[in-house]
Each structure stands twice: as structure tokens, then as C-alpha cells.
Amino acid sequence: MSLENLNKLVKEGETEDAKVLAQQLLQDGIDPLKMIETLTQTMARVGDLFAKLEIFLPEIMLCGEALTGVVDILSPYLDASGGREIKGKVVIGVVKGDLHEIGKNIVKLILETNGFVVKDLGYDVDSLTFIKEAEAMKADFIASSSLMTTTMPGQLEIIEILKSKGIRDQFKVVIGGAPTSQEWADKIGADLYCAHAKSAPEKFPAVLDNK
Ligand code: B12
CATH class of the missing domain: 1.10.1240.10 (Methionine synthase domain)
Structure with a gap:
């Protein structure tokens, strides 16, 4: 087998x-x-x-x-090789209108096993909820997943709301999901794009260093 x-x-x-x-x-x-x-x-x-x-x-x-x-x-x-030190606090969820949660669940799992504290907001999450929860948790990262071209604008909306509230620089905004790309991240002004869950534990701290 x-x-x-x-x-x-x-x-x-x-x-x-x-x-x-x-x-x-x-x-x-x-x-x-x-x-x-x-x-x-x-x-x-x-x-x-x-x-x-x-x-x-x-x-x-x-x-x-x-x-x-x-x-x-x-x-x-999964190898919890990240040790006990907390590497960062993350709120993660799937954007509004999108029910695809398998990828997000894998990212969450891999972050947790690598020393991140993760608050999982689930799927079909309103943009404002990402922000409220991130503020409540004093998160370092707001991470959103989108699996459909039709729901990708939700990732942009999160950034727009952060800007309109004057708190854009309080969080690192991370995006992912099959139809998303580095190009989309650049276009909407996200801090980080990860194509695979595996790269997340390495890439997240790297952007935090630029905070
Ligand atoms: C499984 C699946 C479903 C399941 C979801 C089950 C669930 N509980 O999640 C079900 C059957 C419910 C479903 C429903 C639908 N689906 Co669907 N689905 C898929 C499918 C086949 C696989 C998605 C998946 O789980 N992949 C496996 C995971 C592990 O991969 P991943 O999500 O990409 O995640 C990895 C990376 O992207 C990254 N990542 C993901 N998120 C994030 C976030 C961050 C922050 C980071 C750092 C990294 C990261 O890490 C992960 C691991 O490496 C895709 C096809 C595809 N190519 O993606 C279609 C697909 C996404 N679905 C599609 C469609 C159209 C639908 C429906 C509208 C179908 C219908 N007619 O009803 C509905 C929509 C429901 C809704 N409103 O969301 C289309 C979307 C087209 C588009 N507009 O872009 C796709 C692309 C299929 C296709 N080729 O047409 N679907």
C-alpha cells in the first residue's frame, strides 16, 4: 500500500x-x-x-x-518542531461568500504546529469580522483564504476597511487560496502571499521583521 x-x-x-x-x-x-x-x-x-x-x-x-x-x-x-516560543498571533478565515475551508484548515494546522497562536474564524467570514477579531486578539496577522474568483474582492475589502479605520499598519495582511497570486497580493497591497501552506511558517515571521 x-x-x-x-x-x-x-x-x-x-x-x-x-x-x-x-x-x-x-x-x-x-x-x-x-x-x-x-x-x-x-x-x-x-x-x-x-x-x-x-x-x-x-x-x-x-x-x-x-x-x-x-x-x-x-x-x-505533524512535527511540532516550532517549539514553545510564540512566533505570532494570527486570525484566519475564508472570505465572505466562500465555503471552501479545506486549505484554510491546513494552513491553520501547520501554523499551530509551528508555534503560532491561531484564531480560526471559519468560512463565509465578513470582512469587518476579520478586523474586529484581529483587534480583540491584538493579532499580528490577518490571514484570509479565497477559493473563487468571485470572492477574491473580499481580500481587498479587508485592506480597504483597515485603511479607512487608519489601522492598516497595525496588522500584516496575508492572503492565499488557489486563484490568488503574488500579482493579486501586489495589486491589493497585501503584505504576503503564500501559494502553499507549507511555506507559511517561514514566510510569516519574515514579514513581521519588517513591521
Ligand atoms: C473541494 C471543493 C469544493 C467543496 C468544498 C468543501 C470544503 N468543506 O471546503 C464543495 C463541494 C463544498 C465546493 C463547492 C463549490 N465549489 Co468548489 N471546489 C473544490 C475544489 C475541487 C478543491 C478545493 C480544495 O479544497 N483544495 C485543496 C486545498 C488543500 O487547496 P487550497 O484550498 O488551494 O489551499 C492550499 C493553498 O491554496 C494555500 N492556502 C489556501 N488558503 C490560504 C490562506 C492563507 C492565508 C495562506 C497563507 C495560504 C492558503 O494553502 C493550502 C494548502 O497548501 C476546487 C478546485 C481547485 N482547483 O481549487 C473547487 C472550486 C474552488 N469550486 C468551484 C465552484 C464553482 C464551487 C461551487 C460554486 C459549485 C456549485 N456549482 O455549487 C460551490 C461554491 C460554494 C461556495 N459558496 O463557496 C470553482 C471556483 C471557480 C471560480 N469562480 O473561481 C473551483 C475552482 C472548481 C472549478 N475548477 O470550477 N467546492
């Missing part, structure tokens, strides 16, 4: 079998982060099939559930 089999099970939405195999692969010494990365790529391929109408929504939902189930199994095994 291999990572390839795990991919197949997730792709087919076989949650229970995928969870059992993930456990087995852990015992075989496969790196849990590597498993998550591979499955993320699989999920993106599933999205392409959906776009080409080769599969339909129920299949994507099953696949999403299977990925979430596997991530739940793997999360306790």
Missing part, C-alpha cells in the same frame, strides 16, 4: 479506507506533511475534472470529506 493508493482512495471519496491507510502509512514512516501536500495536488486535479464537467459536485464533496478525514488523522503527527 502506498501514497498512490491513498491518493486514489481520497479521489474516490472513500473516507474510512483512506483514514485507515493514512494511519498505516504513518506507521511505515511516511512524512504526514508529504501526504497532505500530495493530497492537496490531487484535490486540485479533481477541481480540474470538475471544471471540465468530467465529474460533478457530489464527487467533489466526497473527495473533500475524505481529504478532511485524512488531515484529521495526520494532524497530531
Whole structure:
């Protein structure tokens, strides 16, 4: 049994079998982060099939559930190599109108296992809520995820509200999600764009140093 089999099970939405195999692969010494990365790529391929109408929504939902189930199994095994020192406080959420939360959940998990304190606002989060929660927590970072071109403007709105309240420089604004890019980050004036969750623990502190 291999990572390839795990991919197949997730792709087919076989949650229970995928969870059992993930456990087995852990015992075989496969790196849990590597498993998550591979499955993320699989999920993106599933999205392409959906776009080409080769599969339909129920299949994507099953696949999403299977990925979430596997991530739940793997999360306790991610290497908490970040130590005990708090590297920063983060509010994270998925922007208004967007229910895609799998990527955000992975980012949250990876930040937490690397020494960040994370307040998860969930999905379909109003821009003002990001800001209120960040102020309440005295967060260093406001991190938003958007998975649809139609909801990306929510990331811009967060920055516009921060500016209108005169508090833009109190927070580092981080964006992510499949349709977003460095170009979009530059356009809206975000402080950081991360294409992958894996790079987040390294990239977040780097922008904090410029605070
Ligand atoms: C799974 C999925 C769903 C699931 C979501 C389940 C859930 N609980 O999240 C369900 C079935 C519910 C769903 C629904 C819909 N979906 Co959908 N979905 C997907 C799919 C296949 C995969 C998304 C995913 O989970 N990827 C895996 C994760 C791990 O990857 P990721 O999110 O990109 O995250 C990684 C990085 O981007 C980064 N990251 C992500 N966020 C952040 C944030 C920060 C701060 C940082 C630092 C990094 C970071 O780190 C992550 C790990 O490395 C995508 C296809 C795709 N290519 O993205 C379509 C896709 C996003 N969906 C799409 C559509 C159209 C819809 C629906 C409108 C379908 C419909 N007709 O009803 C609805 C919309 C619901 C809504 N209002 O949000 C389109 C969007 C097109 C567009 N406009 O841009 C896509 C692109 C499919 C397509 N090719 O057409 N979907």
C-alpha cells in the first residue's frame, strides 16, 4: 500500500479506507506533511475534472470529506518542531461568500504546529469580522483564504476597511487560496502571499521583521 493508493482512495471519496491507510502509512514512516501536500495536488486535479464537467459536485464533496478525514488523522503527527516560543498571533478565515475551508484548515494546522497562536474564524467570514477579531486578539496577522474568483474582492475589502479605520499598519495582511497570486497580493497591497501552506511558517515571521 502506498501514497498512490491513498491518493486514489481520497479521489474516490472513500473516507474510512483512506483514514485507515493514512494511519498505516504513518506507521511505515511516511512524512504526514508529504501526504497532505500530495493530497492537496490531487484535490486540485479533481477541481480540474470538475471544471471540465468530467465529474460533478457530489464527487467533489466526497473527495473533500475524505481529504478532511485524512488531515484529521495526520494532524497530531505533524512535527511540532516550532517549539514553545510564540512566533505570532494570527486570525484566519475564508472570505465572505466562500465555503471552501479545506486549505484554510491546513494552513491553520501547520501554523499551530509551528508555534503560532491561531484564531480560526471559519468560512463565509465578513470582512469587518476579520478586523474586529484581529483587534480583540491584538493579532499580528490577518490571514484570509479565497477559493473563487468571485470572492477574491473580499481580500481587498479587508485592506480597504483597515485603511479607512487608519489601522492598516497595525496588522500584516496575508492572503492565499488557489486563484490568488503574488500579482493579486501586489495589486491589493497585501503584505504576503503564500501559494502553499507549507511555506507559511517561514514566510510569516519574515514579514513581521519588517513591521
Ligand atoms: C473541494 C471543493 C469544493 C467543496 C468544498 C468543501 C470544503 N468543506 O471546503 C464543495 C463541494 C463544498 C465546493 C463547492 C463549490 N465549489 Co468548489 N471546489 C473544490 C475544489 C475541487 C478543491 C478545493 C480544495 O479544497 N483544495 C485543496 C486545498 C488543500 O487547496 P487550497 O484550498 O488551494 O489551499 C492550499 C493553498 O491554496 C494555500 N492556502 C489556501 N488558503 C490560504 C490562506 C492563507 C492565508 C495562506 C497563507 C495560504 C492558503 O494553502 C493550502 C494548502 O497548501 C476546487 C478546485 C481547485 N482547483 O481549487 C473547487 C472550486 C474552488 N469550486 C468551484 C465552484 C464553482 C464551487 C461551487 C460554486 C459549485 C456549485 N456549482 O455549487 C460551490 C461554491 C460554494 C461556495 N459558496 O463557496 C470553482 C471556483 C471557480 C471560480 N469562480 O473561481 C473551483 C475552482 C472548481 C472549478 N475548477 O470550477 N467546492
